[in-house]
Amino acid sequence: xxxxxxxxxxxxxxxxxxxxxxxxxxxxxxxxxxxxxxxxxxxxxxxxxxxxxxxxxxxxxxxxxxxxxxxxxxxxxxxxxxxxxxxxxxxxxxxxxxxxxxxxxxxxxxxxxxxxxxxxxxxxxxxxxxxxxxxxxxxxxxxxxxxxxxxxxxxxxxxxxxxxxxxxxxxxxxxxxxxxxxxxxxxxxxxxxxxxxxxxxxxxxxxxxxxxxxxxxxxxxxxxxxxxxxxxxxxxxxxxxxxxxxxxxxxxxxxxxxxxxxxxxxxxxxxxxxxxxxxxxxxxxxxxxxxxxxxxxxxxxxxxxxxxxxxxxxxxxxxxxxxxxxxxxxxxxxxxxxxxxxxxxxxxxxxxxxxxxxxxxxxxxxxxxxxxxxxxxxxxx
Numbered sequence: 001x002x003x004x005x006x007x008x009x010x011x012x013x014x015x016x017x018x019x020x021x022x023x024x025x026x027x028x029x030x031x032x033x034x035x036x037x038x039x040x041x042x043x044x045x046x047x048x049x050x051x052x053x054x055x056x057x058x059x060x061x062x063x064x065x066x067x068x069x070x071x072x073x074x075x076x077x078x079x080x081x082x083x084x085x086x087x088x089x090x091x092x093x094x095x096x097x098x099x100x101x102x103x104x105x106x107x108x109x110x111x112x113x114x115x116x117x118x119x120x121x122x123x124x125x126x127x128x129x130x131x132x133x134x135x136x137x138x139x140x141x142x143x144x145x146x147x148x149x150x151x152x153x154x155x156x157x158x159x160x161x162x163x164x165x166x167x168x169x170x171x172x173x174x175x176x177x178x179x180x181x182x183x184x185x186x187x188x189x190x191x192x193x194x195x196x197x198x199x200x201x202x203x204x205x206x207x208x209x210x211x212x213x214x215x216x217x218x219x220x221x222x223x224x225x226x227x228x229x230x231x232x233x234x235x236x237x238x239x240x241x242x243x244x245x246x247x248x249x250x251x252x253x254x255x256x257x258x259x260x261x262x263x264x265x266x267x268x269x270x271x272x273x274x275x276x277x278x279x280x281x282x283x284x285x286x287x288x289x290x291x292x293x294x295x296x297x298x299x300x301x302x303x304x305x306x307x308x309x310x311x312x313x314x315x316x317x318x319x320x321x322x323x324x325x326x327x328x329x330x331x332x333x334x335x336x337x338x339x340x341x342x343x344x345x346x347x348x349x350x351x352x353x354x355x356x357x358x359x360x361x362x363x364x365x366x367x368x369x370x371x372x373x374x375x376x377x378x379x380x381x
Contacts, residue, residue: 174198
């Protein structure tokens with residue numbers, strides 16, 4: 001209020017001076033005490049602990065007073081303080097009206113202040129809960145893994161994403177998120193950065209180091225002002241809390257479109273081409289078709305392909321093979337050659353780069369679909 005004040009104090013106290021009720025979790029002989037005292041309207045009796053909850057509603061002393069919300073600031077403050085082994089609480093201003101906030105942080109020696117060992121060791125032990133077993137996306141439906149420890153936020157995001165025909169998988173913590181990402185390989189992940197078991201930053205780091213899931217786009221969802229750290233680790237998007245659901249779905253739509261796998265079919269057999277187009281377009285794979293060297297060059301100039309299927313009966317196969325060897329394939333490109341005799345129909349140089357497989361055109365067509373599907377999707381859901 002007008003004429004009010006805010007006083008900030010900082011001092012060092014001995015651990016013995018801290019009450020049992022407010023003693024930090026970390027052992028230390030000396031504590032740093034930070035106090036912030038205001039002369040505002042104060043907090044009603046019995047609600048000083050409640051204000052540290054996320055989006056808590058505080059009732060006034062008069063039953064007719066309109067409840068006021070606390071947002072996320074105090075919840076974040078407590079999370080940061082407790083992460084460093086400290087404690088924080090609120091109490092009435094001992095000098096009169098208003099509130100005093102007190103934070104105690106342990107003073108530790110430099111060698112004892114090293115970063116704790118990563119919690120990633122516990123990730124592999126997380127079992128997939130029964131509630132997740134039924135997830136099985138139909139062809140053409142993209143899967144979003146929504147990660148947040150707040151159930152209400154997850155449900156709001158799920159409702160909005162399902163309205164746009166996404167299948168949503170939920171995770172309430174970081175370790176569960178890593179396990180579900182590895183098991184289901186979703187098309188995109190929305191990730192809260194502040195979670196109790198494993199931070200969003202740890203989750204990003206773990207996933208981006210895992211070859212099987214590192215290509216999954218991640219949208220950070222948080223109030224924290226550390227998004228540059230997330231982008232540096234490999235995240236691709238960011239939405240602030242409170243969440244603008246329209247902005248969230250716009251980012252999800254955009255990133256899924258940009259992250260679509262690319263498949264190139266080289267054949268003059270319309271039946272073969274259309275069978276691939278029908279099967280993989282429904283599975284959210286961008287499928288392109290070429291039958292001549294010029295068409296191949298045009299397609300490869302416009303996109304980078306995850307997999308290329310080569311019909312061994314193409315009349316200009318020699319020139320196409322030469323182009324693929326020189327310009328297209330790398331170590332992660334799958335090239336599948338359809339032939340009636342393994343490699344025998346390839347004139348001149350055979351394919352010498354990429355991951356090459358030769359399949360019998362007549363007898364192994366189902367194996368071809370399976371091989372390409374597993375490669376472009378990074379594993380079956």
